[in-house]
Amino acid sequence: MQFDPIGWLRRIFAPVDPWLFGILMTTLVGAFVVMMSASPERFQAHSVNVIAAMLLMIIAAHMRVQRLYSLALPLYVLGVLLLIAVALFGDTSKGATRWLNIGIGRIQPSELMKIAMPLMLAWYFQRREGSLKVRDFLAAGMLLMVPVGLIAKQPDLGTAILVFGAGVFVIFFAGLSWKLIVPVTALGLAAVVAIISYQSEICSPGVKWPGLRDYQKHRVCTLLDPSSDPLGKGFHTIQSTIAVGSGGILGKGWRAGTQAHLDFLPERHTDFVLAVLSEEFGLVGVIVLVILYGMLIARGLAIAANAPNLFSRLLAGAITMTLFTYAFVNMGMVGGVLPVVGVPLPFVSYGGTALTTLCLGVGILMSIGRYRLRGGKN
Incomplete structure (x- = not known):
């Protein structure tokens, strides 16, 4: 039997959701551009990570929901x-x-x-x-x-x-029930207000925070006042906010960012790659990325809303909102409104582990979407 490459490719990509795939590829192409500036020596390794993660995504898309x-x-x-x-x-x-x-x-x-x-x-x-x-x-x-x-x-x-x-x-x-959600949310907000109000007392060196280690407490305290440790824990926050602010509306241009290329910006290829993007492509570049994330999340929630059973609906919704959490925490961290906790920017930061996990999640979303299109048969 004669080999049909077109038919073979169609079978391989049959379960791939075109919307998710298109949004993801656009994001990855933009990530390649940023990575070439932030850390050109890691570009080849990053390319290998992307290829491996995409293959895993396609494999996951072929999995039956019953198997999951x-x-x-x-x-x-x-x-x-x-x-x-x-x-x-x-x-x-x-x-x-x-x-x-x-x-x-x-x-x-x-x-x-x-x-x-x-x-x-x-x-x-x-x-x-x-x-x-x-x-x-x-x-x-x-x-x-x-x-x-x-x-x-x-x-x-x-x-x-x-x-x-x-x-x-x-x-x-x-x-x-909202009866359980509202009190917990109110308690969390009260804790944040208390930390801000009594910052000088609770951030004193001798004060221990229950359930947290000293370095974690120090991260929160330096978030509230980065100048308290400008060459230590506060250095990341100070330099990233300088990079973000200096980009302005249109940015300084590709590979023209001073904070990154003069080595002021730490972890510029991983946790703080958004600061590189913001400095070189400005507010416009960040807005484009946010739009891409918004489209990805909207598509994921649409798949979740149309899923035929509770299992696939809950799974799709949770994976989609996890993508949101990745982006929200990283952007808040780089912008100086959340503590530095080592969460990468989804599909942009260098690192094979996080990229693999995220692409696996997108592949599961594709599997659930295929399950719906086939009327519950996957």
Whole structure:
């Protein structure tokens, strides 16, 4: 039988959602342009990461929703066991124990939970559809807090926030009562106001913050007043806000950013790549990126709204809002309104792990969209 390359490509790309793919490719092309300025020596490695992540996305898009459902519990259990193994036997680097040596290399199990957590909770609520009670939401909260607690203890606050957010979105979309949401939100706002109001007292060197390490407390305190440690923890915030502000409306031009190219801007290819984009392409460049993110999130929510069952609806909604969390936290961090917690800018920052996780999530969205188009048969 004669080989038909066109037919073969059609079969490969059949489950790929054209809207998601088009938005994602536009974002990645823009990311290549920024990366060529921020860190040209990493361009080749970044290209390899993108190709690998896109292949994984296509593989995920081909997966049946039933297969995702069957993998939810095993992946969650595996992820929790690996996190426990990290706590017991993990490799420590720069004061953090986040990696597990498996002989052929090191893995970071917390990354698995970014996908396993929403899968597990969507599976849990699907099994209880039609008979949800308060105790079911409490049980879901316990399922969520076990991995979040293990990740926060490593410590890895950025990943803990992302895993926690993914789980909370599933619980919220499952029908969590506003009677529970409003008091927790009010308590959180009150805590923020208290921290701002009593900054000088609670940020004193001898004051301990319950549940947080000293360096995490220091990050929050330097966010409130970066000048308190301008050459230490406040340096990132000060330099990134200078870069963002100096870009103006249209920016200084590609590869003409002074903060990045005179080495004032730290981590310019990873956590603070948005500052490079803002300095070189200005407010216009940032607005274009925000529009692309908005279109990606809108498409993901549309897929979630039209999903044929509770499992796929919750999973699609949580993955979509996790993309929002990535972008919101990184932009807030670079803009100096959120603490520096090590969350990359989605699809733009250098780094294979985060890019792989994000593209896997987009592939799952495509699988759910295909499931809907086929009338529930996937």
